[in-house]
Amino acid sequence: MKIQRTIKYEGELDRSLLTYLFSLPEGEHIKRCIQCGTCSGVCPLSIYMDFTPRKLVALVREGFSQEVLSSFTIWLCSSCYSCTVSCPQQIPITEIMYALKRKAIEEGAYPRRFPVPVLAREFYRMVFKNGRNSEALLVLRLILKTSLLKALSYMPLGLKLLRSGRFSLKKERISRPSGVRKLLKAAREVKP
Amino acid sequence: MRFAYYPGCSLKGTGKAYEKSTLAVFKALGLELIEIPEWNCCGATAYMAVDELASEVLSFRNLVLAQRMGLQRVVAPCSACYLNLLKARKAFLSNDPKRERLCSALKRAGWEYDCSALPEVLHPLQVFTEIVGLEKIKERIRRPLKGLKIVPYYGCQLVRPYDGYDDPIYPVKMDLLLELTGAEIISDYPLKTRCCGASLTGTIEEAGVRLNELLITEAKRRGGNVMSTLCALCQFNLEMYQGKMKVNHKMPVLYFTQILGLALGLGEKELGMEHLLYRPSLEV
Numbered sequence: 001m002k003i004q005r006t007i008k009y010e011g012e013l014d015r016s017l018l019t020y021l022f023s024l025p026e027g028e029h030i031k032r033c034i035q036c037g038t039c040s041g042v043c044p045l046s047i048y049m050d051f052t053p054r055k056l057v058a059l060v061r062e063g064f065s066q067e068v069l070s071s072f073t074i075w076l077c078s079s080c081y082s083c084t085v086s087c088p089q090q091i092p093i094t095e096i097m098y099a100l101k102r103k104a105i106e107e108g109a110y111p112r113r114f115p116v117p118v119l120a121r122e123f124y125r126m127v128f129k130n131g132r133n134s135e136a137l138l139v140l141r142l143i144l145k146t147s148l149l150k151a152l153s154y155m156p157l158g159l160k161l162l163r164s165g166r167f168s169l170k171k172e173r174i175s176r177p178s179g180v181r182k183l184l185k186a187a188r189e190v191k192p
Numbered sequence: 193m194r195f196a197y198y199p200g201c202s203l204k205g206t207g208k209a210y211e212k213s214t215l216a217v218f219k220a221l222g223l224e225l226i227e228i229p230e231w232n233c234c235g236a237t238a239y240m241a242v243d244e245l246a247s248e249v250l251s252f253r254n255l256v257l258a259q260r261m262g263l264q265r266v267v268a269p270c271s272a273c274y275l276n277l278l279k280a281r282k283a284f285l286s287n288d289p290k291r292e293r294l295c296s297a298l299k300r301a302g303w304e305y306d307c308s309a310l311p312e313v314l315h316p317l318q319v320f321t322e323i324v325g326l327e328k329i330k331e332r333i334r335r336p337l338k339g340l341k342i343v344p345y346y347g348c349q350l351v352r353p354y355d356g357y358d359d360p361i362y363p364v365k366m367d368l369l370l371e372l373t374g375a376e377i378i379s380d381y382p383l384k385t386r387c388c389g390a391s392l393t394g395t396i397e398e399a400g401v402r403l404n405e406l407l408i409t410e411a412k413r414r415g416g417n418v419m420s421t422l423c424a425l426c427q428f429n430l431e432m433y434q435g436k437m438k439v440n441h442k443m444p445v446l447y448f449t450q451i452l453g454l455a456l457g458l459g460e461k462e463l464g465m466e467h468l469l470y471r472p473s474l475e476v
């Protein structure tokens with residue numbers, strides 16, 4: 001067993017992530033959190049999270065930026081907005097989760113070979129290239145980029161889709177995807 | 193009445209029965225859906241996780257294309273698409289700095305559009321309940337669905353985060369619509385807006401399957417013999433992962449447009465019933 005210090009000293013805290021969240025619309029509402037735990041209670045995924053949503057908010061506020069960015073929590077969030085509509089302090093928790101995902105990808109802080117961020121990036125690329133997403137091809141890319149072993153577990157699903165006439169390997173594409181690409185590039189360039 | 197139709201990627205793939213049944217029901221109600229030419233993917237939740245502005249321009253492009261068709265309303269049957277289109281529209285009509293960045297991105301890419309009239313975004317459920325109206329639909333019911341005990345399941349992104357159309361936690365509009373079909377409606381289903389896990393079924397299967405197992409088991413426990421969905425992803429998750437659950441209840445999971453279509457007297461083929469894994473049993 002490796003003995004590790006389990007608390008942080010004031011000087012080691014880093015509130016840069018909090019400052020970043022303040023820049024979101026209504027991001028400053030995060031200051032109002034009363035740690036009531038409503039968000040964690042309604043969150044359907046909190047039982048799988050390393051930090052529940054309530055805890056995550058507390059950690060961000062105190063300056064545990066690295067812990068938050070590399071957490072599984074943000075990738076388990078399915079964007080169901082249950083927390084957002086239930087928070088008594090109107091904290092836009094789902095948007096905060098999205099913002100943290102973006103930051104984690106930007107800084108490469110997400111857990112390696114973890115399928116959720118890999119899927120997000122593959123999805124991004126596919127739409128950038130073709131303007132549309134082809135479901136089966138996306139899953140194939142996900143398997144290639146994460147674990148080939150998992151491919152086997154997708155077999156029964158593939159067969160079911162095949163049987164019900166819902167499986168297609170056709171590449172969905174708009175006729176001039178360059179227009180979409182141009183727009184996406186422009187979006188990248190106007191970043192503040 | 194004419195609407196621009198935004199199918200989204202799923203309705204062209206695994207959710208093709210949703211497309212078939214939506215088109216068939218609209219036609220039967222005398223409404224015209226015209227597919228937006230060259231529409232692009234809405235970015236789903238993935239784009240928001242990578243780049244927010246990119247996510248908004250993607251949806252904005254679709255709204256502008258609909259505007260160019262001269263139509264004031266866009267219909268999006270998939271809840272994720274619906275929310276993305278709605279968000280882009282809201283970002284554009286808001287005063288926060290997002291709007292400025294959105295406009296300058298569009299300008300930089302050479303896009304022209306009319307700022308004053310961005311089309312409204314609607315889900316088919318809204319079209320049926322708000323625009324056509326329940327009374328009108330009631331008159332058109334040809335085949336009462338005796339024997340069905342329907343559990344209406346709404347999922348997340350149609351009712352959240354923006355309320356106004358229906359309650360974000362305990363909505364009723366689909367219950368009211370399906371009541372017209374003569375089937376029994378299980379309205380006290382407490383998980384009607386609990387998440388199906390979205391793409392987690394494909395990425396963290398254990399968590400995704402578990403969420404759907406809760407939904408199916410509770411639907412069964414309440415006496416339901418068919419679930420009604422209004423999102424391509426919810427239907428996919430609920431139906432396709434039953435084989436991975438501890439008990440496979442073989443619960444039929446239909447799109448609400450299929451159920452409505454059956455009651456309107458439309459044919460099984462038109463409604464894409466052959467794409468279902470588990471069929472409901474209808475008394476004749």
Ligand code: SF4
Nearest residue numbers: 033034036037039087
């Ligand atoms: S529900 Fe809102 S106020 Fe309560 S702990 Fe969660 S974020 Fe804080």
Ligand code: SF4
Nearest residue numbers: 043077078080081083
């Ligand atoms: S939006 Fe994310 S954090 Fe909030 S309740 Fe849903 S899964 Fe949990």
